[in-house]
Amino acid sequence: MSQCLLCENDTAVQSWRGFFGAKAPVLCNICLNQFEKIDGPTCEVCSRPMDQKGICPDCAAWEKNIFISNQSLYHYNEAMKALIARFKYRGDYALAEMFAEDVRAMAKKAACDLVCAVPLPPSRLAERRFNQSEALIEMAGLPHTPLLARHESDKQSKKSRAERIEAEQTFYPIGNAAGKSILVIDDIYTTGATIRLVAEALGQAGAVSVKSITIARSGS
Amino acid sequence: MTNFSFFSGRELTDEEIPTISDLHLFAARPGLSDLPHCHRCGNTSTFSSHPCARCGKRCTYCRNCIEMGKISSCTTLYRWTGPEPEHPEKAGTLHWSGILSTGQKTASDNVWRAIQNGSEHTIWAVAGAGKTEVLFEGIAAALSDGKRVCIAAPRADVVRELAPRLEKVFPDTSPAALYGGSPDRHIYSPLVISTTHQLFRFYEAFDVMIVDEVDAFPYTFDQSLQYAVQKARKPDSSLIYLTATPETSWQSEIQSGRRDATLIPARYHRKPLPVPNMVWCGNWKKSIVPASVLNWVKEKEKEKALIFYPHIDTMNKALPIFKNINPRIESVHAADPLRKEKVEAMRRGDVPILLTTTILERGVTFPGIDVAVVGSEDRVFTESALVQIAGRAGRSADCPTGNIVFFHYGKTGAMVRAIKQINEMNTLGQKRGLLDP
Numbered sequence: 001m002s003q004c005l006l007c008e009n010d011t012a013v014q015s016w017r018g019f020f021g022a023k024a025p026v027l028c029n030i031c032l033n034q035f036e037k038i039d040g041p042t043c044e045v046c047s048r049p050m051d052q053k054g055i056c057p058d059c060a061a062w063e064k065n066i067f068i069s070n071q072s073l074y075h076y077n078e079a080m081k082a083l084i085a086r087f088k089y090r091g092d093y094a095l096a097e098m099f100a101e102d103v104r105a106m107a108k109k110a111a112c113d114l115v116c117a118v119p120l121p122p123s124r125l126a127e128r129r130f131n132q133s134e135a136l137i138e139m140a141g142l143p144h145t146p147l148l149a150r151h152e153s154d155k156q157s158k159k160s161r162a163e164r165i166e167a168e169q170t171f172y173p174i175g176n177a178a179g180k181s182i183l184v185i186d187d188i189y190t191t192g193a194t195i196r197l198v199a200e201a202l203g204q205a206g207a208v209s210v211k212s213i214t215i216a217r218s219g220s
Numbered sequence: 221m222t223n224f225s226f227f228s229g230r231e232l233t234d235e236e237i238p239t240i241s242d243l244h245l246f247a248a249r250p251g252l253s254d255l256p257h258c259h260r261c262g263n264t265s266t267f268s269s270h271p272c273a274r275c276g277k278r279c280t281y282c283r284n285c286i287e288m289g290k291i292s293s294c295t296t297l298y299r300w301t302g303p304e305p306e307h308p309e310k311a312g313t314l315h316w317s318g319i320l321s322t323g324q325k326t327a328s329d330n331v332w333r334a335i336q337n338g339s340e341h342t343i344w345a346v347a348g349a350g351k352t353e354v355l356f357e358g359i360a361a362a363l364s365d366g367k368r369v370c371i372a373a374p375r376a377d378v379v380r381e382l383a384p385r386l387e388k389v390f391p392d393t394s395p396a397a398l399y400g401g402s403p404d405r406h407i408y409s410p411l412v413i414s415t416t417h418q419l420f421r422f423y424e425a426f427d428v429m430i431v432d433e434v435d436a437f438p439y440t441f442d443q444s445l446q447y448a449v450q451k452a453r454k455p456d457s458s459l460i461y462l463t464a465t466p467e468t469s470w471q472s473e474i475q476s477g478r479r480d481a482t483l484i485p486a487r488y489h490r491k492p493l494p495v496p497n498m499v500w501c502g503n504w505k506k507s508i509v510p511a512s513v514l515n516w517v518k519e520k521e522k523e524k525a526l527i528f529y530p531h532i533d534t535m536n537k538a539l540p541i542f543k544n545i546n547p548r549i550e551s552v553h554a555a556d557p558l559r560k561e562k563v564e565a566m567r568r569g570d571v572p573i574l575l576t577t578t579i580l581e582r583g584v585t586f587p588g589i590d591v592a593v594v595g596s597e598d599r600v601f602t603e604s605a606l607v608q609i610a611g612r613a614g615r616s617a618d619c620p621t622g623n624i625v626f627f628h629y630g631k632t633g634a635m636v637r638a639i640k641q642i643n644e645m646n647t648l649g650q651k652r653g654l655l656d657p
Contacts (some may be wrong), residue, residue: 126274130270130273
């Protein structure tokens with residue numbers, strides 16, 4: 001029997017497909033239906049849902065950077081908020097599994113040379129016991145290349161929008177990415193400030209371009 | 221936190237304990253055993269693991285109680301081994317001038333005796349019998365003897381409702397009410413009113429453990445909550461169970477005398493329990509609001525009624541049809557953000573009829589209401605759910621009657637047994653002279 005990651009429902013494949021090795025889904029349908037995938041037209045740069053395809057005003061306003069684009073899987077609705085809180089703050093590592101398949105497929109499509117996590121400051125890493133960004137990479141079965149580290153800093157999620165956009169650089173390179181394209185995987189894209197700072201630090205490590213995959217796109 | 225009394229009876233993780241120098245007054249054990257087995261919640265099946273940045277190893281963690289803070293292989297649980305705090309003076313003085321009914325008096329004496337003897341006792345009291353009052357004498361005696369008492373309930377609503385009532389009768393003790401996010405969570409009190417969930421954080425703390433609504437979700441379905449209750453009581457403590465609707469196995473244990481119990485078959489106001497009627501209503505999933513239900517609502521121009529639906533989606537479809545009759549009719553369900561407000565509006569009389577899922581099956585009292593269950597054959601309506609639902613009607617002494625209808629598309633055993641149980645209670649109440657002629 002396979003159990004849903006979020007409730008006690010059985011998710012075992014009922015039909016003959018199970019016999020031919022179809023894997024049981026990670027979540028039952030009831031839990032899965034609370035989450036909304038982003039599927040309509042979005043900003044080509046940051047994956048923000050829009051009325052029609054194009055580039056959103058925020059992305060148009062950002063300075064040029066080696067960051068190319070972000071792709072997000074889900075809307076940051078109440079259910080996703082609760083899920084990410086349980087994953088990241090409560091530390092329920094196992095939840096990363098529900099994104100593994102999608103992240104793997106998107107990473108393949110992004111076709112970058114290396115995959116890198118967004119590092120946590122050392123004290124926060126000890127407190128949380130794992131880095132959520134690395135967890136997503138590990139669960140997707142992708143090889144992780146640690147290219148960056150991070151100084152101690154205030155929590156990004158506690159900052160206002162303006163504070164985030166003005167945020168100081170806390171990332172610094174610890175590896176060599178000369179001439180490489182890099183894929184960064186993280187949990188939430190909000191203003192795009194973090195990923196641009198990450199891209200800048202990756203640029204210092206020699207990277208030529210940066211793309212990102214995030215689990216949720218928080219509207220703002 | 222300079223006051224060590226807070227730690228008495230609690231078992232907390234290293235992260236919940238602030239840095240303190242007197243660690244020699246604490247006993248420590250690992251959060252998980254190797255099996256693995258979570259020492260806080262008793263879980264032996266739901267675990268996961270990851271490379272841990274804190275201990276540098278691959279760490280197993282418990283997924284069952286993670287909402288209360290993570291227990292990993294590298295977590296240590298600490299518990300206070302210093303002396304227990306003394307009770308405040310007059311802790312056991314009871315400030316209550318109410319009079320117990322004959323049925324309540326027997327139950328109260330038996331609770332008192334069980335508490336004196338450190339034994340187990342079950343109170344099976346019909347909805348409206350007044351089971352809380354039955355505890356007062358026993359708790360008062362326990363507190364006077366310097367014993368620590370806990371009343372545990374499966375749901376936070378019940379804790380929030382009980383706490384002020386006990387505060388009133390034991391004003392010298394000031395009970396601590398514990399539920400997720402409660403303001404009392406850092407307080408020590410000899411009288412604790414807690415959700416069963418919060419008991420995960422206690423270890424051999426209580427001389428008297430009282431479990432209210434022992435048949436209610438999630439307690440009966442969640443073994444770890446039962447583990448929490450056992451862990452939180454001292455080895456030589458007394459255990460009191462309260463229920464209006466014991467599950468079938470308990471009923472037969474009580475009737476055969478294998479479970480020590482007191483039955484209060486009649487309400488405090490000494491009028492018989494209203495007995496539900498069964499009405500066939502056809503395929504309600506198709507009609508949503510069957511004609512018989514519409515007639516029931518219209519015929520008496522119902523002033524006050526609860527109408528139960530088995531599922532949120534059918535209830536939502538039914539609401540606009542009811543609003544055609546009266547736009548003030550509302551609906552409520554567990555995740556409704558306006559749940560509290562709507563229940564209040566119903567109580568004030570601003571909402572004449574409230575559609576609801578089983579969340580209002582117990583704990584709420586509206587004087588003078590009628591009750592309908594649409595689709596009463598659905599499996600969410602168990603025997604005990606139906607008895608509880610019927611128990612909403614006829615609660616006040618001014619208005620002890622009430623019309624209850626199970627609208628169904630095929631009778632079920634649960635419906636038949638629920639009605640049988642209510643009839644048996646009335647017969648028993650009559651026989652024991654607990655009902656007015």
